Amino acid sequence: MTRVLVYGLGIAGTSVARALVARGSEVVLADDQLSQRHELLGKELGAEIFPAGDLGALATLVKNVDYVMPAPGVPETHPLFAISVDAQKEMLSEIELAYRWEQSRVGGPRPILAVTGTDGKTTTTLMAAAMIRASGKRVAAVGNTETPFIEALNSDAEAFVVECSSFRLTLTNTFRANASTWLNIAPDHLDWHRDFASYVGSKAKIWAHLQSNDVAVAPFAQGDICTIARNSSGRFISFGETAESDYFVKGNELVGPAGVLVKQAEMKRSLPHDIQNGLAAAAMCLEAGIGTHAGVIQALKEFEPSHHRIELVIEKDGVRWFDDSKATSPHAARTALRAFPSIVLIAGGRNKGLHLADLALEHQHVKAVVCIGESAQEIATAFAGLCPTNIATSMQEAIEVAGSIASTGDVVLLSPACTSFDWYKNYEERGSDFADRVMTYVGEESPQREGEART
Numbered sequence: 001m002t003r004v005l006v007y008g009l010g011i012a013g014t015s016v017a018r019a020l021v022a023r024g025s026e027v028v029l030a031d032d033q034l035s036q037r038h039e040l041l042g043k044e045l046g047a048e049i050f051p052a053g054d055l056g057a058l059a060t061l062v063k064n065v066d067y068v069m070p071a072p073g074v075p076e077t078h079p080l081f082a083i084s085v086d087a088q089k090e091m092l093s094e095i096e097l098a099y100r101w102e103q104s105r106v107g108g109p110r111p112i113l114a115v116t117g118t119d120g121k122t123t124t125t126l127m128a129a130a131m132i133r134a135s136g137k138r139v140a141a142v143g144n145t146e147t148p149f150i151e152a153l154n155s156d157a158e159a160f161v162v163e164c165s166s167f168r169l170t171l172t173n174t175f176r177a178n179a180s181t182w183l184n185i186a187p188d189h190l191d192w193h194r195d196f197a198s199y200v201g202s203k204a205k206i207w208a209h210l211q212s213n214d215v216a217v218a219p220f221a222q223g224d225i226c227t228i229a230r231n232s233s234g235r236f237i238s239f240g241e242t243a244e245s246d247y248f249v250k251g252n253e254l255v256g257p258a259g260v261l262v263k264q265a266e267m268k269r270s271l272p273h274d275i276q277n278g279l280a281a282a283a284m285c286l287e288a289g290i291g292t293h294a295g296v297i298q299a300l301k302e303f304e305p306s307h308h309r310i311e312l313v314i315e316k317d318g319v320r321w322f323d324d325s326k327a328t329s330p331h332a333a334r335t336a337l338r339a340f341p342s343i344v345l346i347a348g349g350r351n352k353g354l355h356l357a358d359l360a361l362e363h364q365h366v367k368a369v370v371c372i373g374e375s376a377q378e379i380a381t382a383f384a385g386l387c388p389t390n391i392a393t394s395m396q397e398a399i400e401v402a403g404s405i406a407s408t409g410d411v412v413l414l415s416p417a418c419t420s421f422d423w424y425k426n427y428e429e430r431g432s433d434f435a436d437r438v439m440t441y442v443g444e445e446s447p448q449r450e451g452e453a454r455t
Contacts, residue, residue, distance in 0.1 A: 001026050005050075005062060007080055008071025009038050012094045015148040016069055021045045023101075028065060030058075032074075055079055062087045069097065072144070072167035076198065093171035095162055098142075098149035100174065102160075110157065112176075113284045114143075116164040116206045117183025119332040120277045123305055124183060125163040128281040128291075130303050132159050135285070135295025143168060159290055166202035176209040179288035181217035181239075181280045182225050186331030210234035215287040217280055220245040237287050239279035247279040254279060254300065256286060258293060262300040269305055271339045278303075308431035310336050310415075316442040318408030324415035325431030330358040333417035337362035340411040344402045346392075348372040348379045349418030349430075357382040359417055368405045370398045374422040395423070395430075399437050412438075 002025045006017045009031045017027050029042055030050040042049040050061055062068060062083050067090040070080055084091050102109045113132075115125045125141050132139040140157035142149040144165040152160065162177065169175075182203055207216050210233045218229035220240030230236050239247040247256045254261040254275060261282055264270040278300050285291030305311065306326075313321040327333040329352065337343060337359070347359060348371045356378050363386040371379040371391045380389040388405075392398035402412045420430040 002067075003028070003065045005030060005065045005068045006071075007031070007068065008074045009041065010071055010073055011146075012148045012150075013069075013071035014041060015151040016071075016094050016097065017041065017045060017047065019097075019150045019153075020069075021047070028061065030061075055083070059083050059087070062089055065089065067092055069094070070171070072165060076170060090173075091171045092173070093168045095143055095149045095164065095168045096172040096175050098153060099172075099176075101150070101153055105153075111159040111178050111288065111290050113159070113161045113288065113290065114164050114175075114177035114180035114206055115161065115183070115280075115284075116166070116169060116203050117181070118186045118329065119327075119335055120183045120273060120280075121163050121165070122326075123274075123309060124181065124277040124281050125161050126306060127277060127299065127303050128284055129161045130299040131281060131285045131291040131296045132161070133295075134298040134302075135290070135292040137290070164206055166199055169205045170198075170202040172205050172208075174209055175205070176211065176214060177206070178213075178290065179215035179217060179284040180206050180210075180234075181284055182206055182219075182229070183277070183280055184219060184222060184331070185225060186329065204228050207232035207234060215284065217283045217287070219276070219280075220248075235287070237283050239276065239283050241276075245279075247283045249275060249279075254282070256282060258286075262297055266301045268301075268303060269310075271310060273335050273339075274305065308427060310339060310413075311431075311435075313435045313438050314442060314444060316444070319403075319406045319410050319412060321412045321438045321442075322414065323431045323435050324413055325420065325427045325434060327415045327417060328352070328419050328427060329354055330356055330417045333359055333415040334362050336413060336415040337365045340365060340413065342367050342410045344368050344370065344406045344410055344412045346370045346372060346398045346402055346412070346414045346434075347417050348376045349374065349416045349420055350422040351375045351378065351418050354417075356417060359383070360386055363387060367410060368402075370402050370405075372398050372416070372423075373418060375418050379417075395433055396437055399434070399441050403441055 004025050005028045007030045020027050027047045029047050032052050068084045069092050115121050129139045129141040137158045139159045140152040141161050142152045143162040145163050214234040216229040216232050216234040217237045218226045220238040238245040241249050252264045282296045308326040311323045324336045343366050345366050360382045366387050368388040369383045376391045383389050390401050406412050414434045420427045424430040
């Protein structure tokens with residue numbers, strides 16, 4: 001019987017442990033912070049639970065398992081990585097194991113699309129899934145979403161779109177997709193990776209095992225990514241803002257090799273990054289033959305972006321309030337800043353080891369900054385001398401200060417460029433709290449958004 005160490009028992013780790021036991025493996029469970037929930041999981045699976053903290057005992061344990069599966073939240077700087085390498089034990093991510101199992105599926109593997117990038121992964125993943133669905137196929141959006149890839153294997157899905165974070169790609173050895181896109185690259189997650197080179201190397205793994213009939217979709221404007229795509233074994237397809245790309249913008253239209261896909265005005269939202277994400281998703285679906293031309297067009301017209309990514313909360317008295325809580329890096333926040341001409345920015349939180357001064361590169365769009373959280377002073381320093389800055393000690397104070405500065409035609413934008421873990425459990429809670437407080441501040445009732453629980 002195969003014996004596997006599952007380290008990290010969040011959503012992905014729990015799904016992996018259950019799937020392994022269901023397929024006849026023996027699992028050992030471990031987490032840096034064990035809880036009663038983990039003990040209940042151990043009883044459910046009949047699994048041994050390894051106590052955290054004893055590195056010597058962990059080294060012995062690793063020697064006595066067949067392979068190791070760290071959850072995405074376990075960084076490559078964690079002792080588990082060095083211990084596993086020393087013991088010459090294979091380490092697998094959730095998407096790698098799911099891919100292997102899918103390849104051995106009775107009846108053959110189903111088509112797979114994959115998406116990576118510093119920003120835009122979730123939106124592009126969901127957009128591609130919408131295109132496949134509109135083309136008449138059952139599809140599951142998996143990976144770095146609410147549903148791990150491994151959990152969807154037993155579903156009736158006819159295709160998968162896998163959101164591939166660098167965490168999941170790091171420990172892949174055979175994973176590949178029929179079509180995959182790498183949207184962009186900028187420093188991020190340097191609290192997880194050893195350095196930026198490690199982060200880039202993890203992203204590049206999305207194309208490491210392509211075959212000649214697979215498709216690598218890359219942004220034409222980012223030559224470094226295009227070089228990696230061209231050097232892969234897959235067929236190179238580009239997207240971008242000019243006709244030099246295979247999928248591009250012409251006037252106010254999104255265009256592919258077969259002609260016009262959609263007018264920008266026909267899209268639910270057509271900010272610059274929406275258009276690029278749409279082009280990348282269309283390229284994957286059409287070039288892989290998984291989506292129909294009609295289905296892609298329908299989805300481009302009907303798709304609505306996910307919550308907390310430049311999401312309009314309300315327009316009141318000529319001021320628009322946007323929730324961009326999902327922007328947890330300067331690169332993501334800069335995307336939002338470029339979308340509007342006059343912004344009162346609310347930014348800050350817990351930094352991931354990134355250079356927050358990069359935010360100020362878009363200072364021409366920023367009327368004033370309200371700085372929050374642990375990195376408030378760092379944000380204020382970045383914008384010093386470029387525009388007025390204020391430090392707020394709560395989200396309520398930040399909203400009130402921003403509201404007092406904003407005037408007709410301005411946008412108040414929560415785009416933190418940092419994680420939420422200093423004040424909130426996650427970016428969703430931060431965004432929901434912001435939206436609720438904004439609605440109260442402007443004197444409107446705060447309706448619950450469809451599919452979202454309020455906190």
